[in-house]
Amino acid sequence: MNLAYYWYEAAFAFARPARTVSNATRYAFSIPVNPLSYTAYGRTISAACELFERSTRQYAKPEFGFGAIEVDGRRITIRERAVWEAPFCRLIRFERPGLRRRQPKLLIVAPMSGHYATLLRGTVERFLATHDVYITDWVDASAVPLSAGRFDLDDYIDYVIAMLRFLGPDAHVMAVCQPAVPVIAAVARMEAMDDPASPRSMTLMGGPIDTRESPTEVNRLAQERGIAWFRRNCITKVPFTRSGFMREVYPGFLQLSGFMAMNLDRHLIAHHDMFQHLVKGDGDSAEKHRAFYDEYLAVMDLTAEFYLQTVEQVFVEQSLPKGGLLHRGERVDLSAIRRTALMTVEGERDDISGVGQTLAAHRLCPRIPEELRDHYLQMGVGHYGVFNGKRFVNEIAPRIAAFIDRVDAIRNGEGEQRPAPVRVGARPALTVVA
Structure with missing residues (x-):
């Protein structure tokens, strides 16, 4: 052991x-x-x-710690509230009492990759004044008793589907890094079932959709060592000092x-x-x-089954782009996505998800109309800079917000004066900022 x-x-x-x-x-x-x-x-x-x-x-789990923000010239207090809950995740809404203006619902799916959702504090803060923001608050696996059962990639996809159904059909979803795969898989499953709660748009940021594109050291490591090495060297049991005693985890x-x-x-x-x-x-x-x-x-900590399944399916087998990813025994067919708009964001210097890995989502989703697509490559930033920092605040976030507004305008049928569609074809045109 x-x-x-x-x-x-x-x-x-x-x-x-x-x-x-x-x-x-x-x-x-x-x-x-x-x-x-x-x-x-x-x-x-x-x-x-x-x-x-x-x-x-x-180090203990940090707090978001938002006090108040200014919206339309008024100071509004931010209040965190868990609005949906399961053994391995809470859905937190950042409520703004007194704000009467209706704003787009934005579900931010935080990475389940070792850090807490508070790593996206800057991401959340940027959208608080303009969007009704929700975020996935993943629970440390070492704090979940064995009696709560397993949590694997299928469960992750189930959780995303359940949260989107909870939020309703007018929501937008943003996946930061690792959750890009389960989020696009969840949307594909919902679209295949003609689920009315399919989100209006999904924004995938620095995610490993197809790790065959510009493979990084992380990708090469997974390919070279294989799943058996990770099972042997990375998985251990939670000690008796914690609530999840005897649960197998990737610490x-x-x-x-x-x-x-x-x-x-x-x-x-x-x-x-x-x-x-x-x-x-x-x-x-x-x-x-x-x-x-x-x-x-x-x-x-992450559950062992989720970690190993992710390494095997995403990084070793590359099941999603090859068409072999399964959810509850059903093939995840990305060509089923036709109503949900797609935006991808990448960083030029990303050493976790190389340039082209997230962009590949457009190639794999051929039925999305051209006016419901966009791609943005931010020059001069690494992985962290894709979702945090000055360039995210000043360059990336405004484009995401504009994309969401454009999708809402199209879906709401606001006259003939719609923004010009982004002509993408098989591979969308790049928007680049030096």
């Missing part, structure tokens, strides 16, 4: 006394009554203690270690820079570092 999880928990337990001493030392060298706190020596001791504490901490800390190893030099430099900021007394720069890594280092 893979005992990695037990060793991981033991390491944190053994480090607890040292963390206590480190925290006390940091406090002693940072309180104003200690003259040494005003010296470079005192700040160096305090900085070293903080980095040690942060390096040996288990979040393994996923995180893989992500960090890909850009280890950047993370080492970032922590070195934070140390220097603390020594110099640059609190603002240090706080930015804390905010980013409080989010980045907070990870969740």
